[in-house]
Amino acid sequence: MLFRFIVIGFLACFLYGCSQTTNHSATTAKSVAQVVAIDYEKYQLDNGLTIILHEDHSDxxxxxxxxxxxxxxxxxxxxxxxxxFFEHMMFQGSANVADEQHFKLITDAGGTLxxxxxxxxxxxxxxxxxNQLEKVLWLEADRMGFLLPAVTQEKFEIQRETVKNERAERIDNQPYAQxxxxIAEALYPAGHPYSWLTxxxxxxxxxxxxxxxKAFFKRWYGPNNAVLSIGxxxxxxxxxxxxxxxxGTLPRGPEIPKQSPQPASLSENRFITMQDNIxxxxxxxxxxxxxxxxxxxAALDVLASILGSGKTSIFYEKLVKTGKxxxxxxxxxxxxxxxxFNLxxxxxxxxxxxxxxIYTAIEAILADFENRPFDDDALARVKANIKASTIYGLxxxxxxxSTLAYNETFFDTPDLINADVERYNAVTKQDVYRVFKQYIKGQPAVILSVVPEGQGELAVAEPTVERPQRQIASTSATPAVTEDxxxxxFDRSVIPAAGEPPVISIPSFWQLKLANGIQVLGVxxxxxxxxxxxxxxxxxxxxDPKNKAxxxxxxxxxxxETTAHYSNEAMSNALAKLGSSISFASNGRYTQVFVSSLTEYLPETLELLKEKLFHPAFTQADFNRLKQQMLDNVKAQDKEPNALLERAKTAVLWGKDNRVGLPxxxxxxxxxxxxxDDIKQFYAQYYVPAKGTLVVVGDMRPGQITDYFGFINDWQGDDYTIADYGQFPTYxxxxxxxxxxxxxxxxxxxxVKRAMPYDATGDYFLAQLMNFPLGDDFNSRINLNLREDKGYTYGAFSxxxxxxxxxxxxxxxxxxQVYTGAGIEALLNEIKRYKEQGISQQELQYMQNAFTLSEALEYETPLDKASFLRRLLAYNLxxxxxxxxKAILLGIDKAAIDTVAQRELAPNDLQIVIAGDKEVIMPQLEALDIPVREVVF
Structure with a gap:
């Protein structure tokens, strides 16, 4: 679905290379078709490398x-x-960049990658x-032009294991992921480029x-097959x-033929079944x-939205709301x-x-679609979504x-915003019905049933196709690759020096207190x-009472859910037409209300917030449906290794006598x-302003708070207490x-082991500094040992x-699995070694740079600014x-860090929590000579 941020812009007339494109598009205020603009310049080097530059001096x-x-x-x-696999290898060094140095240089410069x-x-x-731009360009050019001299068999084998571990973590060990x-195997013919996963x-x-x-690099990684975008x-x-x-002097690679579109084509329905631990x-x-x-x-995207996107959709009405x-x-x-097109x-x-x-119900929905006219709001929602997502993308x-790069790579034109907005604006009801008839109605599809292990009879139908026999490339060896x-x-081995460091200042913010005591911070x-x-x-x-966690x-x-004056569908429709969102959530120790709106639609959005905050309907139907969904979610998590691990870890840390010991x-x-009644009582008692804070970031002045947020200012309610914790477990x-x-x-x-709560400048902050080289960075001791040196895992941390x-x-x-015991020993040994030896001077300098220089990236987006303000309020900083x-960072020395390590690291006191196949790993655990207790939920 193409709800992505697209941009337009103006190109200046300076040329480096053999060709250049210039484009200028004007914008008009409050026009859906021309919402925003962004200036960029595009040109091409003689070797075919396409360059896109965008100036933005706001941060x-x-x-x-x-x-x-x-x-x-x-x-x-x-x-x-x-x-x-090759993506992994591109981080393993090049002729002038050492193994893992790319990560280290960027982190040391205060950046992310x-x-x-x-x-x-x-x-x-x-x-x-x-001030670090030249260094990044040096790094990227070195691996574009000089990767092969650094490729070794050892690096190749390590990254092969890393990728296999990644597949195990993200695909093979996750319910439904396979x-x-x-579907790819069944939908596309054997050998089709999309018939296998990335x-x-x-x-x-x-x-x-x-x-x-090496052959892959020589074939595909030439500058003429790349777009360099800088903003x-x-x-x-x-x-x-x-x-x-x-x-500029990197050689052009082989010419790359453009791939022609290859949509799949089916002659009949294909039923397949997958048994999984679900x-x-x-x-x-x-x-x-x-x-x-x-x-x-565009019309197919609109059809997908009408059928199954949000509470205004037909799927919500017919399947979700009915509890099916x-x-x-x-x-x-x-x-x-x-x-x-996925249903x-x-x-x-x-x-x-x-x-x-359910399959029969889906078929009935599709069969009835043409007889069920949809209103104009369906098109309005999609168009508002495009407008809002475009602006938020700025x-x-x-x-x-990233969007400039995407559009240039695939469509040779960075400035597609008008074209995209126009094509969605042009979609009519007739277009939606037309594409439905052409691509969906009566057309063959792949129908996948995912059922619990050993319950194949639950599938929609018996499989009609087998898993295809995979085509294997010739076993003949790839010809030896010569290195140019x-x-x-100039000397490419010299790391470019950084320019003058930028002056960083925290966002200028304002604060006030509402009549009911709510503190407000804003930018x-x-x-x-x-x-x-x-x-x-x-x-x-x-x-929460413990018995009603x-x-x-x-x-x-x-x-x-439903309010006194709006059904679920009506509220969702009203917000969608504005391009706004309002959501309530319970996150840890906070109930949070998140609101986002285009400035022009803020009054309407706040009216909807007022309705949701003060007039919830709390209907029995909503309660029954959500309760079943919550129960289903908890039961589903009982099949997810990471969810089971988290539940066990929580219980080990906090124990059964505390609410925090439960999920x-x-x-x-x-x-x-x-x-x-419990829901209604919780709302009446705790949805009050007594312990509330409000953070606002965007196109608003402090004086407008009382104009816009009068209903928050007038909100009343009695204060409440938060109970102390009970006894924590000891071992x-x-x-x-x-x-x-x-x-x-x-x-x-x-x-795991209990430790101190958050503080900004005390023991917690010092512990974070100490832990950085141990396990809080890609180049940390733990990650380099278990991932890069041993190949035990896709990633390790502390x-x-x-x-x-x-x-x-x-x-x-x-x-x-085969390294479960060895991996535990490696983790414990790294922690012990760090406690005994302490931080090195090189690690100390690296940590200081990473923490201090990264501040340039901390306040860029509205969400970044809001996070900073929320931290001030939450911890009274x-x-x-x-x-x-920063003063602590610049003044700290090895002795101080080592003292923190001695005090805070206790490898022998760490409790070890594992979610894994007992039958496979128990011999390894027994060899560790550590008592094993099985946890059953």
Whole structure:
């Protein structure tokens, strides 16, 4: 679905290279068709590298994106997963950059970085303080032109294991996750570029070798197959000079033929069944449609919205609201070569409905669609969504840059905002009915049933197709790849020096107190015409009776339902037409109300908030439906290794005598005891302003608060108390708490111990500094050991977590089963070694730079600013606490950090919590000589 931020702009007339494009588009106020504009310049180097530059001096940072037009769709059958595998290798150093140095240099500069791969492209991106731009360009150019000299068999093997661990963690060990692979196999013919997942098959990963990797680089990673996009606080002239210096002499790669669209085509329905370790059966119907930017894509997106997006949809009315399914939805994701129209229903075993019943109901909805006229609001909602998402996309430089890169990579034009808004505005009812008839009505589809293990009879139908035999590429060896001898007019081994560090200041904010005691902090920010605010009510889950754990979460969920004057559908429709959102949630110790609105629609949005906050209907029908959904969710989590691990960890830390020792959403036993009267009483007692705070960020002055928020100012209610904690559990010695998850693909491990709550400049802050080189960074000791050196896991970490009154330390990883015992030993040994040896001077300097220089990135978006203000209020922090932190950072030495490590790290006192397959891993656990206690929920 194309609800993505697209941009338009003006290109200046300076040229570096052989070609340049210029575009200028005017905008008009409050026009849906021309909502925003962004200036950019596009040009091309002689070697084919396309450059897009965007100036934005609102924050002292830059975002750099390098997008290569290669994803899993460019792979050979039998060598799946290679594009993603190669993404990992691009972080393993190049001729002038050492192994893992890319991560270290960017973090040391105060920046962030990552990469991603999908079907059609791979991108690498960094956000750094503005003075670090040259360093980023040097890094990206070095791996674009000089990767192969640094490729070794050892690096290749380590990253192969890392990718296999990633697949195990994200696909094989997650309920329902393998369904995407099964659908791709059934929907597309064998050998189709989309017939396998981007992450690939494990046996394919085992098949490839280093020479395959080198050949892949030579084929796809030339500058003529890449787009370099840079945005932020840049000097265009200087930036162009750096681009020419570092990229200009890199040789052009092979010419890349454009791939033609290849939408799937089915001659008949294909029924497939997948058995999985799940609680809630699922049915998914997938129709093949078109491809990205096809003339019918917009109408199909609108059709998907009408059928199954939100509470205004037909799926909500016919399936969710009636209690037939726990969740349902319709979507139309599009890729470069093909799109898919997905209809999904997740069925509660307690609903009395079978998968066949739900599939029949979906068929009935589709059969009746043409006889059920939809109103004009359906089109208005989609168009408002486009307008709002476009404007919200302007809030970060990374959002703007990424979208420029996306549009240029696939459509050779960064400025598609008008074209996209116009094509959605042009969609008519007739178009929606036309595409329904052409692509959906009576058309064959893939119908997938996901059922619990051993219950294949629950499927919609017997499978009509088998899993296809996979096509394997030739087993002949890839010819040896020669490395080009490239020369430069300068020494590329010299790391560019950073420029003058930018001057960082905290956001200028205002504060006031309402008549009812609510404290208000706000930032006036006119970069985009939006308002975002959060109302926090202290207490949250801590106000739940232990025997009714989940009451706070249940009440918040009910606040999102019917009101006295609006049905669910009417409220959802009203908000959608404004492009606004209002949501209630219980997050930890806070009940929170989140509101976002375009400035022009703030009065209307606040009227809807007033209705939701003060006039909830609390109907029995909503209560019954949500209660069943909460119960289904808890039961479903009993099949999820990470959810089971989290529940066991919580119980080990806080014990059965405390509400915090139970899951935030409660358990089956506690939820079943909650009544509608409990909801009403919780609302009456705790939805009051006594412990409330309000944070506002956006296009608003403090004087407008009383105008807009008069109803909040007039809100009244008695104060309440938050009960103290009960006794926490104590342990005489280290133990292993094991949750048996038969068939688990990995062992999820956490080592835990209670620690101090949050503070900004005291023991907690010092513990965070101390922990950074141990386990709070990609280049930390724990991650480099378990991921990069040993290949045990996709990622390992340690962290101090602190809230207002509680805190804990944990270290952990999702480990390959065969290394469960060894992984636990490695975690404990790294913690012990760090406690004994302390921090190195190099690690100390690295930590100081990472913490101090990263402040340039902390206040960019409205959400960033709101988080800063919420922290001030939640912890009653002094306004200058960041300045105090910086003084501590710059003044701290090795002895001080080592003292904190001695005090806070206690490896022998850490309790070990594991969710894994007991039958497989128990021999390894017994060899550790640590008592094992099985945890049963």
């Amino acid at each position: 002292p940072l830059v975002h750099v994106d390098v997008t290569y037009h290669v994803g899993s769709a460019r792979e050979e059958p039998g060598k799946s997963g290679f594009a993603h 990552n990469g991603s791969t999908n079907r059609d492209r791979t991108n690498y991106y960094q956000t750094v303080p503005a 369904r995407h692979e099964r 992450i690939g098959y494990v046996d394919d990963l085992d098949r490839v070798n280093v020479n395959d990797l 932020g606080d840049i000097d265009v002239r200087q930036t162009k000079a750096w681009i020419e210096k570092y990229f 609680h809630l059966p699922l049915v998914q119907v997938v129709f093949p449609t078109v491809h990205a930017r096809h003339e019918d894509e 399914v726990a969740q349902a939805g319709v979507s139309h994701p599009c890729s470069e070569l093909a799109c898919e 999904v229903g997740l069925v509660s075993p307690d609903s009395g409905q079978s998968l066949t019943d 809030q970060s430089v990374s959002g703007k840059v 001898a490239l020369t430069s007019s 006036t920010n006119r970069e985009t015409p939006t308002i975002t605010f959060t109302l926090d009510l202290d207490g949250g889950m801590l106000l 989940g009451l706070s979460a249940f009440t918040a969920a009910m606040m999102n 935030p959403g409660g358990t089956v036993e506690t939820i079943e005891q909650i009544t509608l 005489q010695r280290q133990q292993i708490f094991l949750v048996d998850v038969p068939g688990a693909a990995q062992s999820s491990v956490r080592l 962290a101090f977590n602190g809230g207002k009154t509680l805190g804990w330390f944990e270290a952990g990883a999702d480990l390959k 002094p306004v200058n606490y960041k300045k105090q932190q």
